[in-house]
Structures are given as structure tokens and as C-alpha cells.
Amino acid sequence: MKITLWYPVTGRLSVLSILFSVLSITAMAQTDADAIMMEKNNFCTGAMYSYSSWKNYWEGTFKRDNANFGTVSTKMIGIMGNYGISDKLNVLFSIPYVQTKATAGTLHGQKGVQDLSLWIKYMPFEKKIGPGTLSLYAVGGFSFPVTNYVVDYLPLSIGLRSKNISLRGLVDYQVKNWFATAGVTYINRSNIKIDRDSYYTTELHLTNEVDMPDAMQYQFRAGWRSDRFIAEAVLSNWTTMGGFDITKNNMPFPSNKMNMTAVGVSGKYNVKAVDGLSIIGGGNYTVAGRNVGQSTGIYGGVFYILNFNKKKKTTEQSSDKK
Amino acid sequence: MKKQILFSLIMVVGVSLVMLHSCTKSVAGRTDDISALQPSKTDANAGTWKPILLNAPDEFAVAAPIATNSPDYIAQVNEIKAWQKNISEKEKEMVKYWSAGAVLRWNEILRELVAKHNLPPYQNADGTYPFPSANNPLAYPLFPFANPPYAARAYAYVSAAQYDALVAAYHYKKLYNRAAPYNVDASINVMVNKSDLPSYPSEDAVVEGAAVEMLKLLFPGDQDFIQQKATEHKNARIISGANVRSDIDAGEALGKAVAQKFVTRARGDRAGAAIGNQAGWTQLENDAIAKGETPWYSLEVPKRPPMLPLFGKVKAFLFDSLTMVTQIRPGPPPLVKSDKMKQETDEALENIKNDTREHYRIVHYWADGVGTATPPGHWDAIAAEDFIKKNYSEVRWARNMALLNMSLMDAAIVCWDAKYYYFNPRPTQLNPAIKTLTGIPNFPAYISGHSTFSGAAASILSYIIPENADKYNAMAKEASLSRMYAGIHYRADCEVGLVTGGKVGAYAVARGNSDGAGN
Numbered sequence: 024m025k026i027t028l029w030y031p032v033t034g035r036l037s038v039l040s041i042l043f044s045v046l047s048i049t050a051m052a053q054t055d056a057d058a059i060m061m062e063k064n065n066f067c068t069g070a071m072y073s074y075s076s077w078k079n080y081w082e083g084t085f086k087r088d089n090a091n092f093g094t095v096s097t098k099m100i101g102i103m104g105n106y107g108i109s110d111k112l113n114v115l116f117s118i119p120y121v122q123t124k125a126t127a128g129t130l131h132g133q134k135g136v137q138d139l140s141l142w143i144k145y146m147p148f149e150k151k152i153g154p155g156t157l158s159l160y161a162v163g164g165f166s167f168p169v170t171n172y173v174v175d176y177l178p179l180s181i182g183l184r185s186k187n188i189s190l191r192g193l194v195d196y197q198v199k200n201w202f203a204t205a206g207v208t209y210i211n212r213s214n215i216k217i218d219r220d221s222y223y224t225t226e227l228h229l230t231n232e233v234d235m236p237d238a239m240q241y242q243f244r245a246g247w248r249s250d251r252f253i254a255e256a257v258l259s260n261w262t263t264m265g266g267f268d269i270t271k272n273n274m275p276f277p278s279n280k281m282n283m284t285a286v287g288v289s290g291k292y293n294v295k296a297v298d299g300l301s302i303i304g305g306g307n308y309t310v311a312g313r314n315v316g317q318s319t320g321i322y323g324g325v326f327y328i329l330n331f332n333k334k335k336k337t338t339e340q341s342s343d344k345k
Numbered sequence: 346m347k348k349q350i351l352f353s354l355i356m357v358v359g360v361s362l363v364m365l366h367s368c369t370k371s372v373a374g375r376t377d378d379i380s381a382l383q384p385s386k387t388d389a390n391a392g393t394w395k396p397i398l399l400n401a402p403d404e405f406a407v408a409a410p411i412a413t414n415s416p417d418y419i420a421q422v423n424e425i426k427a428w429q430k431n432i433s434e435k436e437k438e439m440v441k442y443w444s445a446g447a448v449l450r451w452n453e454i455l456r457e458l459v460a461k462h463n464l465p466p467y468q469n470a471d472g473t474y475p476f477p478s479a480n481n482p483l484a485y486p487l488f489p490f491a492n493p494p495y496a497a498r499a500y501a502y503v504s505a506a507q508y509d510a511l512v513a514a515y516h517y518k519k520l521y522n523r524a525a526p527y528n529v530d531a532s533i534n535v536m537v538n539k540s541d542l543p544s545y546p547s548e549d550a551v552v553e554g555a556a557v558e559m560l561k562l563l564f565p566g567d568q569d570f571i572q573q574k575a576t577e578h579k580n581a582r583i584i585s586g587a588n589v590r591s592d593i594d595a596g597e598a599l600g601k602a603v604a605q606k607f608v609t610r611a612r613g614d615r616a617g618a619a620i621g622n623q624a625g626w627t628q629l630e631n632d633a634i635a636k637g638e639t640p641w642y643s644l645e646v647p648k649r650p651p652m653l654p655l656f657g658k659v660k661a662f663l664f665d666s667l668t669m670v671t672q673i674r675p676g677p678p679p680l681v682k683s684d685k686m687k688q689e690t691d692e693a694l695e696n697i698k699n700d701t702r703e704h705y706r707i708v709h710y711w712a713d714g715v716g717t718a719t720p721p722g723h724w725d726a727i728a729a730e731d732f733i734k735k736n737y738s739e740v741r742w743a744r745n746m747a748l749l750n751m752s753l754m755d756a757a758i759v760c761w762d763a764k765y766y767y768f769n770p771r772p773t774q775l776n777p778a779i780k781t782l783t784g785i786p787n788f789p790a791y792i793s794g795h796s797t798f799s800g801a802a803a804s805i806l807s808y809i810i811p812e813n814a815d816k817y818n819a820m821a822k823e824a825s826l827s828r829m830y831a832g833i834h835y836r837a838d839c840e841v842g843l844v845t846g847g848k849v850g851a852y853a854v855a856r857g858n859s860d861g862a863g864n
Contacts, residue, residue, distance in 0.1 A: 090646035218709035223460035
């Protein structure tokens with residue numbers, strides 16, 4: 024679906040790497056994960072704010088709370104952009120500032136700029152099949168930390184520091200205004216370095232380097248979209264391919280087996296009065312997990328499309344032709 | 346259309362290749378690949394060194410070995426050859442791993458056990474806490490909770506038992522003077538460094554036997570893991586051609602017999618009662634109030650009983666309790682209501698507000714908290730990695746580790762004595778705005794455990810490797826400072842802790858000067 028040109032980037036914020044606190048935000052609307060393309064020479068940029076928190080978490084498979092953390096919250100402000108190199112090839116970026124806090128206990132919260140994420144998104148196939156339109160997408164991503172933030176301090180770390188290479192496939196099918204999108208992502212994560220020079224997982228490691236297990240992400244989204252509105256329900260799952268469980272009453276560790284399944288809703292509105300301006304919002308809730316917090320999150324953002332095409336027409340109008 | 350599909354295929358393949366490339370990311374440990382131990386001197390006279398508990402090196406008898414021309418011995422040599430003929434890759438790795446040094450590897454295994462067990466028990470539904478039971482070690486909470494005092498004591502007993510067992514072994518090596526199998530039969534393929542040291546009884550098996558026997562007491566729930574390591578160790582020595590089976594059997598038996606003496610001491614050293622009881626915990630609180638002081642309170646929710654309040658009563662290795670109370674116990678901390686204490690609490694607040702990245706690095710490098718080998722284990726790691734470079738004989742390895750770990754255990758005793766004698770609150774108890782850069786340990790502040798451990802370790806290690814003295818002192822200072830940066834200690838805790846630890850280390854230095862080993 025490439026015609027909804029006003030449709031903004033709706034930040035993934037590279038939160039894939041903040042699993043323990045805020046994995047649920049991955050369930051948010053996310054342009055690198057949706058079946059939407061920017062048209063050639065259009066640049067959509069904007070900012071997003073999100074808040075998520077959890078009181079209960081899974082220590083391995085054991086669900087518990089912890090009065091020494093109380094409620095752990097993560098606030099995030101992200102800036103992101105999406106540029107159409109062509110109608111079928113987009114490049115995207117996002118960079119978030121993250122702040123964590125625990126309402127109880129004595130641990131000091133963390134804040135800082137986290138990881139820069141870059142994606143190339145390509146739509147090789149779009150064809151009318153049956154009553155609707157089928158389109159396929161491939162998204163390659165790379166993310167890396169841009170500051171030297173503390174990683175080995177979960178659940179209050181702002182990220183996991185690994186450099187990630189991701190490859191995603193998306194299938195979208197739209198009948199009139201109704202659509203469904205399914206996606207699978209493989210995330211390869213680099214080793215990370217921590218401040219300690221030894222650590223115990225299921226055995227003792229005499230090194231400061233930590234092998235980060237790779238991960239898979241699955242998502243399914245369905246809803247209604249037009250040139251002015253999008254409303255959708257999102258089901259997403261993150262599964263770590265390896266890693267180990269937090270042992271009883273231990274602290275979490277970056278290479279834990281962090282899994283989670285979240286449900287959410289998201290919506291976008293293209294402001295009629297200002298061409299190219301849109302607002303987004305949504306929320307999500309973690310329904311199942313392992314070695315992660317059971318977070319609930321909300322978010323909202325404002326985006327604007329700059330059209331670098333020489334022609335006078337707005338992107339939206341041009342889209343009507345298709 | 347075709348072009349587009351081709352392009353997307355190229356992209357997919359390209360990204361996949363990059364991913365495969367970066368998939369090779371297994372992480373090696375610092376001591377995984379070190380070479381076989383080649384002692385710079387054999388220390389063949391170590392049988393004359395002063396033991397710690399043994400009355401004499403021949404307190405436990407070791408029978409004379411069979412002659413190297415006997416059919417039985419030849420059969421044992423053939424066992425080596427048969428094993429080597431069908432050696433597997435896994436066995437080669439085993440030989441390489443153990444050839445790095447017996448004392449080193451058992452110290453690493455012990456650190457691993459400590460890290461696994463260094464977890465405070467999860468609370469009961471009613472907000473009380475269960476305690477681990479040595480009689481039922483596999484039931485939750487697992488026994489032991491290897492907290493810093495428990496760990497310090499474990500490292501000390503294992504090291505000390507290994508040292509005494511090796512002194513005895515070297516005595517018999519010299520007495521019986523049976524050559525190593527490769528010096529008897531030159532056709533044996535030797536996979537370790539050759540030595541002129543007599544091989545009966547095997548020093549490796551002595552170290553293994555002493556460790557296994559001590560660990561039955563200290564980590565009773567991990568016997569499968571420990572026995573597996575022991576079997577691998579013994580087999581590795583035979584496979585490598587370093588020992589025949591009778592070297593191993595005699596060594597293991599000697600190691601276990603000597604360790605029994607340490608087990609008996611450990612059973613009576615009062616550590617078993619160090620947890621105390623509710624009446625005792627309340628008494629500590631009331632005593633502090635009676636003195637006009639603010640007592641320590643647990644900052645955990647629910648409040649957890651203080652960690653091992655009677656550990657200060659444990660029998661030390663390097664001095665008696667009267668010496669500890671009169672010569673080593675530090676003077677009191679600033680009164681809780683004094684200006685000095687207010688000033689130090691304000692300093693703790695300033696420290697956590699100034700939470701620079703470098704402060705986090707220092708705090709987390711030295712934190713050695715839950716799920717780690719503890720500060721004593723960290724100092725063992727620092728020492729071990731330096732000892733590797735010194736090419737010590739096994740007996741010198743054991744002697745130096747014993748000096749270090751007796752210092753650390755006795756530092757724990759002195760530190761815990763002070764903590765519960767003064768029962769001083771943590772900075773965050775006096776000012777809840779102090780949000781710490783690492784977890785607050787569940788015991789009183791004065792004096793800092795990290796500082797006491799580090800002061801003791803730096804003192805004895807500077808004696809053992811004088812050229813590293815500046816490094817050890819700088820590390821100890823940083824470890825001590827890390828607790829202030831973290832906001833979990835006052836300046837007085839750290840400064841007095843470092844000095845007090847140094848005093849403990851001096852007793853180990855005195856022992857080192859008189860044990861006949863020289864440096």
C-alpha cells in the first residue's frame with residue numbers, strides 16, 4: 024500500500040532493544056514494520072512521546088512483583104524520519120531519548136540518548152489479486168548505540184547496547200479500506216561489553232563481553248485505512264533465540280531469554296486544515312512474557328511531510344491518481 | 346518487474362550474508378586458552394614449609410609406592426598409552442584445561458559455585474524470609490546463600506586445605522622420590538610440561554581431593570557438578586601422561602584426609618550460628634537505641650533480617666578473637682546525630698547526583714553484588730590472573746591463594762564484627778533522597794566490606810608480588826571509592842575499612858614471612 028502518502032512515520036524508536044522495560048512499544052505503529060511507503064522525494068519527519076510502565080514482571084516463567092522496584096516506568100521522546108528515494112524504496116531513521124525510573128526501592132534511574140536505527144524498505148511487489156491488492160515488502164535495518172549508556176543495570180538500563188542487523192518480510196492485503204499485514208523479522212545482535220569483567224549466566228564467564236542471543240519478531244496487524252484515517256489492532260511477539268532465565272530473586276541480565284506478546288491499538292489522523300500534518304496515537308498491553316516486565320504503554324506523536332517534488336501538487340493529491 | 350524481484354533477492358542475500366558473518370560471536374574467557382603450567386621452580390622442598398592446621402607434614406600417612414619396574418606399575422603405564430591411542434577431541438580439551446593448573450582451576454570452579462549461589466532468598470507469602478538448610482540443600486532456598494562472608498570463608502578453607510595437603514604431598518614426593526611416568530617410560534606421549542618433581546603422590550589429585558572434600562561441606566547440593574569436575578581432572582592427568590593411577594589415588598586420598606581436618610575446624614568455627622535469631626536481631630536494635638544511636642534498618646521490602654550478624658564471632662585463621670577486639674576492631678563511626686555524620690550523608694547525596702558514566706563504570710566494575718563471585722572472589726580473580734604470569738609451582742600457587750583467602754575471610758570477620766558492634770545505618774536510611782548506583786547490601790554501613798576486603802587483599806598481594814604493589818593499592822582505593830560513588834557508604838566507612846583491611850593483611854604478611862616458602 025503506497026498510496027497513503029500523507030501517512031507518517033510512526034516511530035518504532037528502536038525500542039526493540041529496551042526489552043525489559045518497554046518491549047511493548049514494539050507493538051506500536053511502526054513505519055519500518057508497516058505496509059506503507061512514502062512517495063518519491065517526500066520526507067516525513069516528526070516526534071513521538073511514549074510512556075510505559077510495569078509493576079509485575081516474569082522472573083523466568085514465574086510472575087511476580089517486587090516491592091524494591093515498585094512500578095518501573097520508561098518515558099521516551101523519539102525523533103524519526105522516512106524519505107522516499109522512489110515510490111518503492113524508502114529509507115528511515117529513528118533516535119530516541121529514554122528515561123527510566125522506579126517508584127520504590129533505592130535504585131537510581133537512568134536517562135540518555137539510546138540507539139540510532141536506520142532502515143531500507145523496499146516494495147518489490149504490488150498487484151491486484153482477487154478482490155484486493157497484495158503487496159510484499161522487505162526491510163533491512165541496522166541500529167547501534169550512539170551514547171555510552173549503562174547496559175548492565177536492568178531493569179533500569181535504557182537499552183541493551185547491541186548492534187542489531189534486522190531483516191523483515193511483510194505481506195499486506197487490502198480490500199477496499201480493510202487491510203491485514205503480517206510480518207516476520209530476524210534480528211541479529213552483536214556481542215556487548217559490560218562494566219564488570221566477569222558474570223554468571225548458567226556458568227561463570229571471565230570476560231566483560233556478553234554473547235547476545237538473536238531474536239525473532241512476529242506481528243500481525245489489521246484494521247481500516249483511508250487517506251485520512253488509519254485505525255488498526257496490532258498483535259506482536261518478540262522471541263529471543265536462546266538466552267537464559269533470571270534465576271529466582273536474581274536481577275535481570277542483558278542476555279536473558281526475553282520473550283513477550285503484546286496487543287495494542289493504533290490510530291493516525293491526517294489534519295485536514297494543514298496539508299502534510301498528521302497526528303498519531305495508540306496504546307498496548309503485554310499479555311504474556313518471560314524475563315520482561317508486563318508493561319502497558321501509551322504514545323502519541325506529530326508528523327509532517329515535506330515534499331521535495333518540484334511539482335506543485337501535494338503528495339496526497341498525487342496519490343489519488345493511483 | 347523481473348528487475349525488481351532480482352534487486353530484492355540481491356538485497357535479501359546481501360543482508361543475510363552480513364548476518365551470517367556477524368553470527369560468529371562466541372565469547373572466550375580470559376583463562377580459557379592459557380598454556381600448560383610450567384613452574385619456574387619446582388619448590389621440591391615445600392614439604393618443609395609451615396602448614397596451617399597440620400601438626401607435621403606426615404600427620405597423615407601415605408604408603409610407599411609400588412616400584413616402577415613392577416607389573417602393576419607397567420599396567421598403569423599401559424593405561425596411559427591405551428587412553429592416548431584413542432584420545433578424543435574432548436579429552437584433548439580436558440587435558441589442556443586442567444594443565445593450566447590445579448589450584449587455578451579449582452579456584453575458578455569455586456568462584457562459579459559462589460556466583461551461582463549468591464542469591465538472597467525470595468520472601469514467604471507472609472513477608473518473612475526462609476533460610477537455606479544445609480541438611481536439605483536442594484530445596485528452595487538453595488543452600489548455601491553464598492553471600493560475601495560465606496564466600497570468603499569458603500575460599501579460605503578450600504585454599505588453606507589445598508595448601509596443607511600439598512605441603513604433605515611434597516613431603517612424600519621427596520621421601521619416596523618416584524619419578525613421573527614419562528621419566529620412567531620415554532615412549533609415553535607427554536601432553537603437559539615435563540617436570541623433575543617426583544609424581545607420587547600426584548599434586549593435582551591432592552588439590553582435587555582437598556577441594557572435593559571441603560566442597561561436600563560448603564556446597565552440598567552441587568555434588569554432581571563437583572564430582573564430574575573431579576573425575577575429569579583425575580582422568581586428564583592420566584591421559585596427559587603426567588601421572589599413573591597410583592599417583593592419583595594416593596594424592597586424592599591424602600587431599601581428602603588433610604581436608605577432613607579443615608572440615609572439622611569449619612564445623613566448629615561458629616559460622617553455622619552466624620545467622621542468629623529474632624531475639625538477637627532485636628537486641629542489636631535495642632542496644633543501639635540504648636546507646637542513644639539510630640539503629641540500622643533493612644532497606645529491603647519486606648524488611649530482611651540482617652546478613653550474618655554473628656559472623657564477627659567466627660574463628661579467624663590469622664589471629665584470635667582477643668587480638669581482633671583489642672588490636673584490629675576500628676573505633677566508632679561519627680555519631681548519627683553529629684555534624685560530621687550530616688556532612689558525610691550530604692556527601693553521599695552529592696555523589697549520587699554526580700552520577701557520571703565513569704562513576705557507573707567504577708561502581709559496577711567493583712559492585713560484585715547478587716549473582717557474582719563476591720568481592721573476595723573478584724580479588725581471587727585478580728590474583729589468579731597475575732599468578733598465572735608468575736609460573737608458580739602448584740604448592741606456591743596454593744600457599745599464595747591461602748594467604749590471600751585467609752586474609753579475605755579474616756577481613757570479613759573483622760568487618761562483620763564492626764558492622765554489628767556499631768550497627769550504623771546506611772546513608773539512604775538517613776536521607777531517602779539518596780538513590781544508589783547499585784543495590785544497597787542488607788547489613789549496617791560501618792565499616793565498608795569492599796574497603797576492608799580490598800585493603801586486606803592489596804596488603805597481602807603487594808607482599809606476594811611487590812612489583813604490583815602500586816597497582817593493587819590503586820585498585821583497592823578505587824574499589825573503596827566505588828562504594829561512596831554509589832551512595833551506599835559514607836566516607837568514614839570506606840576510609841576506615843581500607844585501613845582496617847590493611848591491618849588484617851599484615852597478619853598474613855607476617856605468616857608469609859615465617860612459613861619457610863620465601864617469595
